[in-house]
Amino acid sequence: MARIATLTTGCMESILSGVDIDKPVVQILGSKKIPGPEGTDRLRLLVSDGKHLNSFAMLATQLNDLHAKGELDENTIVRLDRYCTSMVNKSEKGDRRVLVILELTVLTSGLQVGKKIGTPVPYTGEPQKPASNVSKPAPSAATPSSNTSNGSAFGSRPTAASPYGASNGSSFGRNAAPSTQGGQQLTHPIASLSPYQNRWVIKARVTAKSGMRSWSNAKGEGKLFSMDLMDESGEIRATAFRDAADKFYDLIEVDKVYYISKCQLKSANKQFSTLNNDYEMTFTNETTVQPCDDDESCIPKMQFNFVPIAQIANIEPKAAVDVIGVCKETGEIQRFTGRTNNKEFIKREITLVDSSNASVALTLWGDDAVNFDGHVQPVILVKGARVSEFGGGKTINLGVGSSMKINPDIPEGHKLRGWFDNGGGDEIQSNVSTRSAAGGGSFNTEWLTFHEAQLKNLGADDKPDYFQVKAVIHMVKATNATYKACPQPDCNKKVIDEENGMYRCEKCNQSYTNFKYRLLINMSVADWTSNRWVTCFNEIGEQLLGKSAQEVGRDIEEQGEAALQTMNFKSYVFKLRAKMEMFGDVGRNKMTVMNISPVNYKEYNRHLIKDLQELTGIGKV
């Protein structure tokens, strides 16, 4: 019979009084689901060290699946590889220290153990004074309680008059500064933060910081800035509005470590955040931020997952990538007015190269563009650069959630510097931003619905916009679907029927005895949001009808409108161009079919699933 793991007897008392015990071994005696927002249940465990019970052990949500798989059943013995304690201001009766389990290893299954080990009793004592030696816990000041002696800890009310209560100076909530125990700052992992506990201090590194931004809408106006925070356990987005924005803007610096407490926690809107956290936080007037001037080595440095520039070619638009390269070329500042909101934009495109012997265009915006100095060809690191596609080439953008570092002091940076200074940048073989040759498929093929295309004001001016849509043809305008064109192979100009058997081409300045039919079909296509009249020219029309233009022309002569009816009620993926075209004095937003292809349902569904994930945050990785 397999050995049953030994419990770390007495560890609960130490842990609950703030003493760090390395990887304690405990037994799970029960669990209870606490419903959270958006289906994010949290599990509350009853754990025992053989001596004491703790009914306020919370499982970090990322471990929920262990429970779902039945690996945390009653009597299971586990090792707590990573945990933290956290004060919860539970009620008027005082605070409670909760054990948050971040990582664990199952040592012996509940089935194998088969019984409760020892005769543990609920831990009711006040937390002991910090002890440097676990084996000599300070005697706890007993605060006996009538309802915690029965072992059925679930449902029992907090009883201890906690020294961390509001009247006590060492409370996290009370003190702006984090309290210290044994010379170490007591902090909470970001992964353990939730709206259900408001007394915490995190020690976090700023990985990104936005500029100060103003907004003005129906609900009011104001300004804000946001930042991304990271520690060993996870990451979270924080935003400061108005006064708080002013108060903290200068203090917050990218890459620095801060103690932060008293922020509001709320559910993150997954539509706008790629960070791996169900919550985000808001700085309030109560918020305290202290630069960390002690040991920050426990907070990981920014992590980078560098993508070689040559590989950016294979990355989907909108994805975020970490890129490091040497700025080989620096473009001029460009200013333009946004199409949808008349906003003034400033951008600058620079070219990065790396030892994958490829180059990519990086677009800087606003102040980053204005202040950029590329004449020394610095090494540029961008964390979370946003990939976009234009004309079949990929570019990267410094967008929201991206941060740029110039000449970063990291090995990859020094390596690139050496590579470039020894002529490495002279042999660049490919530019992933190169647009494919004009004509054919040189356009951005973002998936949009007709409704979205309208919202984005696509084709609102004389510059074309391109997108693709899955739609069905449901109405074909039969009149003038064909025209008689110049018979010369290179000329498709409409000819004038001279009514004498001759057809005159003004372009070629010549009359012919024959002509060729060309297609110019206007049709209404619809997706699930609305419909548009679009125009398709010869080759697309031939594809849709499965016949040559000549055959179609003759069919129409013989059958009239019926000749085009076979087009109806078929679905395709349409690549469309939207562009404002002038007819006399009147501008008309015209859509032209550039390309049709049968619906590849696998690909289309992939797009839909991605859309759903972005909208709901469900299943996002």
Next chain:
DNA sequence: CCCCCCCC
């Protein structure tokens, strides 16, 4: 309380 992230 933002949630715009652009342009060729």
